[in-house]
Amino acid sequence: AxxxxxxxxxxxxxxxxxxxLGCNYSYGxxxxxxxxxxxxxxxxxxxxxxxxxxxxxxxxxxxxAEFIKSKFSFxxxxxxxxxxxxxxxxxxxxAAGGGNxxxxxxxxxxxxxx
Amino acid sequence: xxxxTQTPRHLVMGMTNKKSLKCEQxxxxxxMYWYKQSAKKPLELMxxxxxxxxxxxxxxxxxxxPECPNSSHLFLHLHTLQPEDSALYLCASSQDAGxxxxxxxxxxxxxxxVL
Numbered sequence: 001a002x003x004x005x006x007x008x009x010x011x012x013x014x015x016x017x018x019x020x021l022g023c024n025y026s027y028g029x030x031x032x033x034x035x036x037x038x039x040x041x042x043x044x045x046x047x048x049x050x051x052x053x054x055x056x057x058x059x060x061x062x063x064x065a066e067f068i069k070s071k072f073s074f075x076x077x078x079x080x081x082x083x084x085x086x087x088x089x090x091x092x093x094x095a096a097g098g099g100n101x102x103x104x105x106x107x108x109x110x111x112x113x114x
Numbered sequence: 115x116x117x118x119t120q121t122p123r124h125l126v127m128g129m130t131n132k133k134s135l136k137c138e139q140x141x142x143x144x145x146m147y148w149y150k151q152s153a154k155k156p157l158e159l160m161x162x163x164x165x166x167x168x169x170x171x172x173x174x175x176x177x178x179x180p181e182c183p184n185s186s187h188l189f190l191h192l193h194t195l196q197p198e199d200s201a202l203y204l205c206a207s208s209q210d211a212g213x214x215x216x217x218x219x220x221x222x223x224x225x226x227x228v229l
Contacts, residue, residue, distance in 0.1 A: 004156065032214045043117070044204070044220040051215055090157070094214040100145060101170055101211075102218065104157040 002027040002093050006105035013081050013112050021076040021108050023065075023091035030096040033074040035065055036104075039087045047089070050074065051096070061085070086112045116140055118221035120205050126227045127195065135190040135224045137205030145211035146188040147218065148180060151202040163188060164211035195228045202226070 007022045025031060035047040048059025055067040065076045074091060091105040118139045127133050139146060148160040162170035163182040177199075179191040188205055202223045208216040 036220075043222050044206075046217050049217070092157075096214055098214060099162070099169065099211055100147075100208055100214050100216055100218065101159055101162060102157075103159070106154065106156045 002031070002095060002103040004091050004093055004103055004105035006089075006091055006108050008108045009106065010109045011111070013110070015083055015112055015114055016080050017112075019076070019078040019081045019085070019110070021089055021091075021110070023074045023076065023105060025072050025074070025091075025093045025103075027072075027093065027095060031093045032096050033065070033067060034092040034094075034102070035059065035063070035074075035076050036090040036092060037087050038090070038107075044090070047076070081110075081112050083112045083114055086110060118205055118207055118219050120203075120221040120224050122224060123222065124225045124227075126229065127192070128229050129195060129197070131195075132191070132193040134192065135203055135205075135226075137188040137190075137221055139186055139188075139205075139207035139219070139221075141207055141219060143207040143209055143219070144185050145208045145216070146182060146185070147206040147208075147211075148188065148190055149204040149206065151204060151223070153201075157204065161190075162211050169211060192226075195226075197228050200226055200228045 003026045005024045033050040037047045038044045050057045058064045090107045092102045145164045149157045161180045181189040204223045205221040206218040208218045
C-alpha cells in the first residue's frame with residue numbers, strides 16, 4: 001500500500017518569499033502524483049498533477065512541482081508567494097494502473113503574512 | 115448548482131440514531147467517492163463507485179453503508195456510530211475510476227459530530 005508524508009505541518013511566510021513544501025511517498029511501482037489545495041472556506045481543488053514525461057510540472061497560480069523518482073519526492077514550489085496563497089496544501093498519489101484511489105498526506109497549512 | 119454538493123453541511127447525532135449523508139455531482143461524471151477526514155490525519159478513502167458499482171471498500175465498518183442509485187447521487191447511511199466517527203466526510207467525483215488519470219472534484223464536506 002502507498003503512503004504519503006508531508007513533513008511541514010505549518011509554514012508561515014512573508015509575502016514575496018519563496019515556498020517549497022515537501023512530499024515523499026512510499027510505493028514500489030509507478031505512481032501518479034497530485035497536489036490539491038484548500039483555500040479557506042472553499043473545496044479541495046487540484047493544483048497540479050504528474051503522470052509521466054517532464055518531471056517538472058506547472059500548475060495554476062504560478063505553482064510548480066518536481067518529481068524526483070530516486071528520492072520518491074514530489075515537492076511543491078512557488079518562487080514568490082502572495083497573501084492569497086494562504087491555504088492548506090495536500091499531496092496525493094495513486095498507483096498507476098491501480099484505479100483512481102488516492103492516498104493523501106496529512107496536509108501543510110500555509111499562512112502568508114503581509 | 116454546479117460541481118459537487120453535499121447535504122447536510124453539519125450533522126450532530128447520537129450513537130443510536132440513523133442518518134444519511136447525501137452527495138450530488140452535476141459534472142456528468144461516472145465515478146463517486148467517499149472520504150473521511152479526521153483531525154490531524156490524512157484523508158482516508160472509504161468507498162469508490164464506478165458506473166454505479168462499488169469497486170472499493172477500504173475496510174470500512176458496517177455501520178457505514180453507502181448507496182449509489184445512479185451516477186449523479188451518492189449516499190452514506192449511518193447507524194450506531196461511535197464518537198470516534200466524528201469527522202469531516204468528503205464526497206468526490208471523477209470522469210471514471212478505472213484509471214488514475216482523472217481529476218477528482220470534491221464537495222464541501224459534511225461535518226459530523228457523534229455524541
